[in-house]
Amino acid sequence: VSHVQRDGEATRVARRWYALLALPFIGLLWPPLYVRDEPRLGGVPFFYWYQFAWVVVTAALIWLVVRATELPGDDDPERP
Amino acid sequence: VTTAVFAVVLLAAAGLGFAARRWRAHDVTSLEQWGLAGRPFGTALAWCVISGGVYTTYTFIAVPAVLYTSGALGFFAVPYTIIVYPMFLLAMPRLWAVARRHGHVTTADFVRDRYDSAGLALAVALTGMLATMPYIALQLIGIRVVLEAMGVSRPGLAGDIPLVVGFAVLAAVVFTTGLRGPALLSVAKAVLIFGTTAVAAGWITWKVGGPGVVFDAAARALPEREPRPGSMLLAPASYSAYATLAVGSALALFLYPHTITGVLSARSVRAVRRNAALLPAWSFLLGVFALFGFLAIAAGIETPRGRGALAIPLLVRSMLPGWFAGLFFGAVVVGALVSAGIMAVAASNVFCRNIYKEYLKPSATARQQVQTARAVSVVVTMGSLLFVTGLKTQAAINLQLLGGVWILQTLPAVGVGLYTRWFHRWGLIVGWAVGMVAGTAMVASAGFVAVYQVSIGPLQFASYPALLAVGLNVVVAAILTPILTRAGVPRGLDATDASDYTPAAARVSAFTMGAP
Numbered sequence: 178v179s180h181v182q183r184d185g186e187a188t189r190v191a192r193r194w195y196a197l198l199a200l201p202f203i204g205l206l207w208p209p210l211y212v213r214d215e216p217r218l219g220g221v222p223f224f225y226w227y228q229f230a231w232v233v234v235t236a237a238l239i240w241l242v243v244r245a246t247e248l249p250g251d252d253d254p255e256r257p
Numbered sequence: 258v259t260t261a262v263f264a265v266v267l268l269a270a271a272g273l274g275f276a277a278r279r280w281r282a283h284d285v286t287s288l289e290q291w292g293l294a295g296r297p298f299g300t301a302l303a304w305c306v307i308s309g310g311v312y313t314t315y316t317f318i319a320v321p322a323v324l325y326t327s328g329a330l331g332f333f334a335v336p337y338t339i340i341v342y343p344m345f346l347l348a349m350p351r352l353w354a355v356a357r358r359h360g361h362v363t364t365a366d367f368v369r370d371r372y373d374s375a376g377l378a379l380a381v382a383l384t385g386m387l388a389t390m391p392y393i394a395l396q397l398i399g400i401r402v403v404l405e406a407m408g409v410s411r412p413g414l415a416g417d418i419p420l421v422v423g424f425a426v427l428a429a430v431v432f433t434t435g436l437r438g439p440a441l442l443s444v445a446k447a448v449l450i451f452g453t454t455a456v457a458a459g460w461i462t463w464k465v466g467g468p469g470v471v472f473d474a475a476a477r478a479l480p481e482r483e484p485r486p487g488s489m490l491l492a493p494a495s496y497s498a499y500a501t502l503a504v505g506s507a508l509a510l511f512l513y514p515h516t517i518t519g520v521l522s523a524r525s526v527r528a529v530r531r532n533a534a535l536l537p538a539w540s541f542l543l544g545v546f547a548l549f550g551f552l553a554i555a556a557g558i559e560t561p562r563g564r565g566a567l568a569i570p571l572l573v574r575s576m577l578p579g580w581f582a583g584l585f586f587g588a589v590v591v592g593a594l595v596s597a598g599i600m601a602v603a604a605s606n607v608f609c610r611n612i613y614k615e616y617l618k619p620s621a622t623a624r625q626q627v628q629t630a631r632a633v634s635v636v637v638t639m640g641s642l643l644f645v646t647g648l649k650t651q652a653a654i655n656l657q658l659l660g661g662v663w664i665l666q667t668l669p670a671v672g673v674g675l676y677t678r679w680f681h682r683w684g685l686i687v688g689w690a691v692g693m694v695a696g697t698a699m700v701a702s703a704g705f706v707a708v709y710q711v712s713i714g715p716l717q718f719a720s721y722p723a724l725l726a727v728g729l730n731v732v733v734a735a736i737l738t739p740i741l742t743r744a745g746v747p748r749g750l751d752a753t754d755a756s757d758y759t760p761a762a763a764r765v766s767a768f769t770m771g772a773p
Contacts, residue, residue, distance in 0.1 A: 198346065198347070201343060202343070205339060206340070206500045206503065206504065208496040209493075209496060212329075212490055212491045212493075212496070213490070214490060217472075219468055219469075220468035220469025220472065221468045221469075221472065222472050224329065224490050224491065225472075225548070228339075228544065229335070229544055231336070231339055232339050232540050232541045232544065233537075233541070235339045235340075235343070236537040236538070239342055239537070240531075240534035242346065243530045247530070250526075251350075251525060251527035251530060252525050252527050
């Protein structure tokens with residue numbers, strides 16, 4: 178029972194991490210925010226490199242959230 | 258040289274596909290073994306298998322084609338394939354856990370247990386099959402475009418012989434190995450696509466004079482496009498279309514049977530979760546690939562009107578050495594075969610579990626289910642071949658567009674169902690039906706384009722019709738739910754338990770129930 182309670186507590190604390198996942202939605206779903214040519218990066222217009230940057234940032238954010246909320250039970254259930 | 262290298266790549270791929278018979282060999286005695294390869298894949302292999310289904314060759318041909326003909330609007334593929342992964346992280350580990358716990362192979366399996374409703378499960382199953390079939394056909398079209406650019410395929414029946422051979426081999430691989438063949442090939446796909454794309458992008462960009470030149474060329478050429486001018490930067494009139502296409506497509510992506518098949522074939526919740534962070538590497542690649550459309554403009558590639566899909570193969574053939582073009586085309590075709598293979602497996606899983614076992618032969622043994630799925634996979638693969646050779650390409654593209662609209666209508670039952678059972682099952686069924694009809698009507702009235710002009714009084718904007726349809730779907734289900742509940746219409750019993758959805762529970766229950 179204590180083990181289950183500890184898991185429950187861990188889940189509650191861990192939930193806060195998931196708020197980070199809102200960032201890509203804010204950064205990407207309002208095009209007026211980023212539809213412009215300048216500043217260019219190595220010749221690439223802002224519109225394009227900004228969205229490429231979000232791919233990298235989102236992957237990093239998700240990795241952070243995944244690792245911060247990983248539980249031992251996430252691994253193979255057949256080999257606990 | 259191009260054709261020789263191309264042929265070598267494909268022969269190697271065919272050999273690899275059949276070699277999968279011995280890979281992780283075991284008796285294929287259940288559908289979980291044939292159709293999910295026995296759920297064996299750790300993080301790295303799951304990354305290959307999921308991406309092998311998700312990032313299809315047709316996507317790799319069609320997205321740059323949109324940039325080539327219309328410009329920035331086609332780049333919605335990038336925000337689409339970014340925002341999908343936070344949602345993936347929220348939903349897919351739950352689906353994996355509950356599916357593992359209850360032996361689900363399809364989303365309709367889950368819906369049946371969750372809502373105690375064979376009708377809702379049938380709706381989900383039929384939608385999934387309907388959405389997958391044209392998608393398989395489009396992979397064939399992708400292959401045909403490549404063959405055409407190589408000069409191998411000519412219009413007419415005889416020109417499709419290489420295509421027929423390729424798909425016959427694919428059908429044989431899928432029949433014998435189930436998901437294992439496409440899974441093994443997906444590793445080759447990952448290596449080939451990443452390698453050739455990186456080299457081709459760098460090489461061609463350098464040859465035409467650098468990124469600045471490429472975007473300037475696109476900015477000059479796109480406004481001249483007929484019949485509709487395009488633009489290198491997104492036009493203000495397209496803002497809402499861009500955002501709704503991204504959201505709607507992202508919500509729909511992990512409802513397709515072939516994407517679910519990839520996810521459910523993972524070994525653990527950990528593999529699924531980590532892939533939420535690792536799969537975006539493919540989104541970056543897709544973004545690079547999308548810009549091939551602008552490279553084609555900068556390189557002065559001209560395609561016949563309405564054949565923008567030819568731009569990328571022609572670009573590669575004209576700008577790069579023959580041997581490399583052969584490798585590139587080989588990569589693209591292997592990619593198509595992987596996607597089509599996973600889709601065929603997924604559609605067969607759905608048919609076998611949710612139609613054959615549910616309605617045609619409820620007493621079917623595990624072995625009979627596998628036999629049925631095998632037979633169906635051949636019918637599906639060959640059926641799409643007939644479809645492509647017999648019907649107009651445009652019909653398949655239109656149906657695939659509709660497929661995206663349709664599959665999103667399963668979101669309330671599947672996606673929302675992973676979190677809450679608040680909706681009444683009959684509310685979901687009626688909502689689904691309304692969404693299907695409304696979505697189809699919107700797409701048809703817009704002339705089979707992905708953007709629908711909404712105009713309600715002063716409210717005027719462009720939107721992806723799938724998103725509007727699923728909004729209607731949710732509203733209908735939400736209105737009907739309290740009415741039906743109050744009227745005493747039975748809600749059915751939930752065969753799943755709240756603890757089935759969390760990974761810790763998956764461990765504990767497997768422990769206490771005895772690992773299967």
